[in-house]
Protein backbone atom coordinates (compact mmCIF):
# COMPACT_ATOMS: atom_id res chain seq x y z
CA UNK A 1 0.00 0.00 0.00
CA UNK A 2 1.05 3.56 -0.70
CA UNK A 3 1.04 4.51 2.98
CA UNK A 4 3.58 1.82 3.87
CA UNK A 5 5.75 3.03 1.03
CA UNK A 6 5.66 6.49 2.60
CA UNK A 7 6.67 5.00 5.92
CA UNK A 8 9.51 2.99 4.33
CA UNK A 9 10.72 6.11 2.57
CA UNK A 10 10.69 8.07 5.81
CA UNK A 11 12.71 5.37 7.58
CA UNK A 12 15.29 5.10 4.79
CA UNK A 13 18.20 6.72 6.59
CA UNK A 14 17.44 4.82 9.78
CA UNK A 15 17.34 1.55 7.82
CA UNK A 16 20.65 2.35 6.14
CA UNK A 17 22.31 3.00 9.48
CA UNK A 18 20.98 -0.30 10.78
CA UNK A 19 22.25 -2.09 7.67
CA UNK A 20 25.77 -0.67 8.08
CA UNK A 21 25.86 -1.55 11.78
CA UNK A 22 24.61 -5.09 11.15
CA UNK A 23 27.12 -5.76 8.40
CA UNK A 24 30.07 -4.44 10.38
CA UNK A 25 28.82 -6.14 13.55
CA UNK A 26 29.23 -2.88 15.45
CA UNK A 27 27.20 -3.43 18.63
CA UNK A 28 27.92 0.05 20.01
CA UNK A 29 26.61 1.66 16.87
CA UNK A 30 23.52 -0.59 16.98
CA UNK A 31 22.84 0.50 20.53
CA UNK A 32 23.36 4.13 19.55
CA UNK A 33 20.78 3.84 16.77
CA UNK A 34 18.25 2.16 19.03
CA UNK A 35 18.72 4.84 21.67
CA UNK A 36 18.42 7.67 19.17
CA UNK A 37 15.24 6.04 17.89
CA UNK A 38 13.90 6.54 21.45
CA UNK A 39 13.40 2.91 22.21
CA UNK A 40 14.54 3.43 25.82
CA UNK A 41 17.81 2.43 27.48
CA UNK A 42 16.72 -0.76 29.18
CA UNK A 43 14.84 -2.12 26.20
CA UNK A 44 17.69 -1.26 23.83
CA UNK A 45 20.14 -3.17 26.00
CA UNK A 46 17.93 -6.21 26.48
CA UNK A 47 17.06 -6.39 22.78
CA UNK A 48 20.74 -6.24 21.86
CA UNK A 49 21.67 -8.88 24.40
CA UNK A 50 18.82 -11.20 23.39
CA UNK A 51 19.43 -10.81 19.67
CA UNK A 52 23.23 -10.96 19.95
CA UNK A 53 23.18 -8.10 17.47
CA UNK A 54 21.80 -10.32 14.68
CA UNK A 55 19.40 -8.65 12.31
CA UNK A 56 16.94 -11.52 11.92
CA UNK A 57 16.75 -12.18 15.63
CA UNK A 58 16.34 -8.47 16.48
CA UNK A 59 13.57 -8.12 13.90
CA UNK A 60 11.82 -11.16 15.35
CA UNK A 61 12.00 -9.74 18.88
CA UNK A 62 10.70 -6.32 17.86
CA UNK A 63 7.93 -7.85 15.78
CA UNK A 64 6.98 -9.99 18.77
CA UNK A 65 6.55 -6.94 20.99
CA UNK A 66 4.62 -4.97 18.39
CA UNK A 67 2.28 -7.81 17.46
CA UNK A 68 0.60 -7.43 20.84
CA UNK A 69 -0.71 -4.06 19.67
CA UNK A 70 -2.04 -5.26 16.33
CA UNK A 71 -5.81 -5.39 16.36
CA UNK A 72 -8.34 -4.36 13.73
CA UNK A 73 -10.72 -1.59 14.72
CA UNK A 74 -14.22 -2.97 15.15
CA UNK A 75 -17.57 -1.28 14.81
CA UNK A 76 -19.61 -2.91 17.55
CA UNK A 77 -22.46 -0.43 17.76
CA UNK A 78 -24.60 1.70 15.48
CA UNK A 79 -23.59 4.44 15.70
CA UNK A 80 -20.11 3.67 16.99
CA UNK A 81 -19.10 6.71 19.01
CA UNK A 82 -15.36 7.40 18.94
CA UNK A 83 -13.84 10.06 21.15
CA UNK A 84 -10.43 11.37 20.07
CA UNK A 85 -8.14 12.69 22.79
CA UNK A 86 -4.50 13.76 23.11
CA UNK A 87 -2.08 16.60 23.70
CA UNK A 88 -2.45 19.83 21.79
CA UNK A 89 -0.82 19.46 18.38
CA UNK A 90 -0.54 15.68 18.56
CA UNK A 91 -2.70 15.25 15.45
CA UNK A 92 -6.25 14.76 16.73
CA UNK A 93 -8.08 16.92 14.24
CA UNK A 94 -6.06 15.60 11.31
CA UNK A 95 -6.72 12.04 12.47
CA UNK A 96 -10.45 12.76 12.53
CA UNK A 97 -10.29 14.00 8.95
CA UNK A 98 -8.39 10.86 7.97
CA UNK A 99 -10.81 8.52 9.73
CA UNK A 100 -13.78 10.35 8.21
CA UNK A 101 -12.28 9.75 4.76
CA UNK A 102 -11.37 6.13 5.54
CA UNK A 103 -14.84 5.31 6.87
CA UNK A 104 -16.74 7.36 4.29
CA UNK A 105 -19.14 4.56 3.38
CA UNK A 106 -20.24 4.09 7.00
CA UNK A 107 -21.86 7.54 7.14
CA UNK A 108 -19.68 9.55 9.52
CA UNK A 109 -20.71 12.53 11.64
CA UNK A 110 -18.07 14.74 13.22
CA UNK A 111 -18.69 16.46 16.57
CA UNK A 112 -16.45 19.54 16.90
CA UNK A 113 -16.17 19.42 20.68
CA UNK A 114 -12.82 21.21 20.97
CA UNK A 115 -14.69 24.33 22.00
CA UNK A 116 -11.72 26.03 23.64
CA UNK A 117 -10.31 27.48 20.44
CA UNK A 118 -12.36 28.98 17.61
CA UNK A 119 -9.60 28.02 15.21
CA UNK A 120 -10.06 24.36 16.10
CA UNK A 121 -13.67 24.43 14.97
CA UNK A 122 -12.79 26.22 11.75
CA UNK A 123 -9.99 23.79 10.96
CA UNK A 124 -12.36 20.87 11.44
CA UNK A 125 -15.06 22.48 9.32
CA UNK A 126 -12.56 22.84 6.48
CA UNK A 127 -11.60 19.18 6.76
CA UNK A 128 -15.26 18.16 6.91
CA UNK A 129 -15.99 20.12 3.74
CA UNK A 130 -12.96 18.65 1.99
CA UNK A 131 -13.88 15.08 2.91
CA UNK A 132 -17.60 15.61 2.38
CA UNK A 133 -18.39 14.72 6.00
CA UNK A 134 -21.28 16.13 8.03
CA UNK A 135 -20.30 18.06 11.12
CA UNK A 136 -21.97 19.44 14.23
CA UNK A 137 -20.20 22.52 15.60
CA UNK A 138 -20.60 24.71 18.61
CA UNK A 139 -23.14 27.49 18.14
CA UNK A 140 -23.36 30.56 20.34
CA UNK A 141 -20.69 29.48 22.77
CA UNK A 142 -22.06 25.98 23.41
CA UNK A 143 -19.66 23.87 25.43
CA UNK A 144 -18.30 20.44 24.50
CA UNK A 145 -21.14 18.65 26.25
CA UNK A 146 -23.80 20.50 24.31
CA UNK A 147 -22.05 19.83 20.98
CA UNK A 148 -21.78 16.12 21.73
CA UNK A 149 -25.41 15.98 22.78
CA UNK A 150 -26.54 17.62 19.53
CA UNK A 151 -24.28 15.38 17.49
CA UNK A 152 -25.48 12.15 19.06
CA UNK A 153 -29.09 13.21 18.72
CA UNK A 154 -28.55 13.88 15.05
CA UNK A 155 -26.63 10.61 14.63
CA UNK A 156 -29.52 8.62 16.11
CA UNK A 157 -32.24 10.33 14.15
CA UNK A 158 -30.38 10.37 10.82
CA UNK A 159 -28.90 6.86 11.05
CA UNK A 160 -25.20 7.72 11.10
CA UNK A 161 -22.84 4.77 11.51
CA UNK A 162 -19.94 6.56 13.21
CA UNK A 163 -19.60 9.69 15.35
CA UNK A 164 -16.10 11.13 15.70
CA UNK A 165 -15.69 13.50 18.65
CA UNK A 166 -12.84 16.01 18.52
CA UNK A 167 -11.72 17.27 21.92
CA UNK A 168 -9.53 19.96 23.44
CA UNK A 169 -5.91 19.07 24.10
CA UNK A 170 -4.92 22.25 25.83
CA UNK A 171 -6.18 21.40 29.29
CA UNK A 172 -3.38 21.63 31.75
CA UNK A 173 -4.24 19.79 34.87
CA UNK A 174 -5.31 16.24 35.23
CA UNK A 175 -8.42 17.46 36.97
CA UNK A 176 -9.41 19.72 34.04
CA UNK A 177 -8.87 16.86 31.64
CA UNK A 178 -10.96 14.47 33.66
CA UNK A 179 -13.71 17.04 34.12
CA UNK A 180 -13.94 17.71 30.37
CA UNK A 181 -13.96 14.01 29.49
CA UNK A 182 -16.49 13.29 32.22
CA UNK A 183 -18.76 16.04 30.92
CA UNK A 184 -18.68 14.54 27.43
CA UNK A 185 -19.23 11.06 28.78
CA UNK A 186 -22.11 12.11 31.00
CA UNK A 187 -23.90 13.84 28.16
CA UNK A 188 -23.23 11.06 25.67
CA UNK A 189 -24.56 8.32 27.94
CA UNK A 190 -27.87 10.16 28.25
CA UNK A 191 -28.55 9.30 24.63
CA UNK A 192 -26.39 6.19 24.15
CA UNK A 193 -25.64 4.38 27.43
CA UNK A 194 -22.42 2.72 26.18
CA UNK A 195 -21.01 5.82 24.48
CA UNK A 196 -18.26 6.60 23.80
CA UNK A 197 -17.58 3.07 22.59
CA UNK A 198 -13.95 3.88 21.85
CA UNK A 199 -11.61 6.51 23.27
CA UNK A 200 -8.60 6.84 21.01
CA UNK A 201 -5.48 8.54 22.29
CA UNK A 202 -3.54 10.25 19.48
CA UNK A 203 0.20 10.38 20.08
CA UNK A 204 2.81 12.34 18.16
CA UNK A 205 5.63 9.91 17.35
CA UNK A 206 8.05 12.70 16.48
CA UNK A 207 8.17 13.84 20.11
CA UNK A 208 9.49 10.45 21.20
CA UNK A 209 9.73 9.63 24.90
CA UNK A 210 8.69 13.18 25.72
CA UNK A 211 5.33 12.69 24.05
CA UNK A 212 5.01 9.38 25.79
CA UNK A 213 5.15 11.14 29.16
CA UNK A 214 2.55 13.68 28.09
CA UNK A 215 0.27 10.96 26.77
CA UNK A 216 0.58 9.19 30.08
CA UNK A 217 -1.39 12.06 31.68
CA UNK A 218 -4.30 11.44 29.34
CA UNK A 219 -4.06 7.71 29.82
CA UNK A 220 -4.22 8.11 33.57
CA UNK A 221 -7.10 10.60 33.51
CA UNK A 222 -9.39 9.13 30.87
CA UNK A 223 -10.29 5.52 30.08
CA UNK A 224 -8.44 5.02 26.79
CA UNK A 225 -9.35 2.02 24.63
CA UNK A 226 -6.84 2.34 21.80
CA UNK A 227 -4.06 4.37 20.21
CA UNK A 228 -3.34 6.22 17.01
CA UNK A 229 0.35 7.01 16.48
CA UNK A 230 0.57 10.08 14.24
CA UNK A 231 3.53 11.65 12.45
CA UNK A 232 5.47 8.45 11.88
CA UNK A 233 6.50 9.70 8.44
CA UNK A 234 10.08 10.74 8.53
CA UNK A 235 10.62 10.78 12.28
CA UNK A 236 13.91 9.40 13.55
CA UNK A 237 12.18 8.55 16.83
CA UNK A 238 10.01 5.78 15.45
CA UNK A 239 11.47 3.34 17.96
CA UNK A 240 9.23 4.98 20.55
CA UNK A 241 6.42 2.72 19.31
CA UNK A 242 8.08 -0.08 21.30
CA UNK A 243 7.89 1.62 24.73
CA UNK A 244 4.42 2.86 23.80
CA UNK A 245 3.22 -0.70 23.31
CA UNK A 246 4.94 -1.91 26.45
CA UNK A 247 3.73 0.96 28.61
CA UNK A 248 0.10 1.10 27.60
CA UNK A 249 -0.77 -2.45 26.52
CA UNK A 250 -3.40 -1.04 24.17
CA UNK A 251 -4.11 -1.76 20.53
CA UNK A 252 -2.58 0.65 18.03
CA UNK A 253 -5.49 0.82 15.62
CA UNK A 254 -3.92 3.23 13.14
CA UNK A 255 -0.73 5.07 12.33
CA UNK A 256 -0.48 8.46 10.63
CA UNK A 257 2.11 8.87 7.92
CA UNK A 258 1.46 12.37 6.57
CA UNK A 259 -0.75 15.43 6.59
CA UNK A 260 -3.23 14.40 3.90
CA UNK A 261 -6.48 12.55 4.49
CA UNK A 262 -5.18 9.38 2.83
CA UNK A 263 -2.12 9.23 5.07
CA UNK A 264 -3.43 6.71 7.57
CA UNK A 265 -3.14 2.94 7.72
CA UNK A 266 -4.04 0.16 10.18
CA UNK A 267 -1.00 -0.77 12.24
CA UNK A 268 0.85 -3.91 11.12
CA UNK A 269 3.74 -5.16 13.27
CA UNK A 270 5.46 -7.09 10.47
CA UNK A 271 5.35 -4.20 7.99
CA UNK A 272 6.45 -1.70 10.60
CA UNK A 273 9.41 -3.87 11.64
CA UNK A 274 10.43 -4.36 8.02
CA UNK A 275 10.26 -0.61 7.38
CA UNK A 276 12.49 -0.05 10.40
CA UNK A 277 15.10 -2.78 9.98
CA UNK A 278 14.85 -3.78 6.34
Ligand SMILES: Nc1nc2c(ncn2[C@@H]2O[C@H](COP(=O)(O)OP(=O)(O)O)[C@@H](O)[C@H]2O)c(=O)[nH]1
Pocket residue numbers: 086087088089090091092093094095169230231232233255256257258259263
Ligand atom coordinates in the same frame (compact mmCIF):
# COMPACT_ATOMS: atom_id res chain seq x y z
N1 LIG B 1 3.86 14.77 8.98
C1 LIG B 1 2.71 14.59 9.63
N2 LIG B 1 2.07 15.64 10.16
C2 LIG B 1 0.90 15.42 10.81
C3 LIG B 1 0.35 14.12 10.95
N3 LIG B 1 -0.81 14.25 11.66
C4 LIG B 1 -0.96 15.56 11.94
N4 LIG B 1 0.07 16.28 11.44
C5 LIG B 1 0.30 17.74 11.55
O1 LIG B 1 0.43 18.10 12.91
C6 LIG B 1 -0.11 19.39 13.15
C7 LIG B 1 -1.11 19.34 14.29
O2 LIG B 1 -2.20 18.53 13.90
P1 LIG B 1 -3.68 18.72 14.48
O3 LIG B 1 -4.51 17.63 13.89
O4 LIG B 1 -4.16 20.10 14.30
O5 LIG B 1 -3.43 18.43 16.03
P2 LIG B 1 -4.44 18.58 17.26
O6 LIG B 1 -4.09 19.84 17.97
O7 LIG B 1 -4.19 17.38 18.12
O8 LIG B 1 -5.83 18.59 16.72
C8 LIG B 1 -0.70 19.85 11.83
O9 LIG B 1 0.21 20.69 11.19
C9 LIG B 1 -0.87 18.54 11.04
O10 LIG B 1 -0.80 18.74 9.66
C10 LIG B 1 1.07 13.01 10.37
O11 LIG B 1 0.69 11.84 10.45
N5 LIG B 1 2.23 13.30 9.72
Ligand SMILES: [Mg+2]
Pocket residue numbers: 092093094114120166
Ligand atom coordinates in the same frame (compact mmCIF):
# COMPACT_ATOMS: atom_id res chain seq x y z
MG1 LIG C 1 -7.36 19.96 17.07
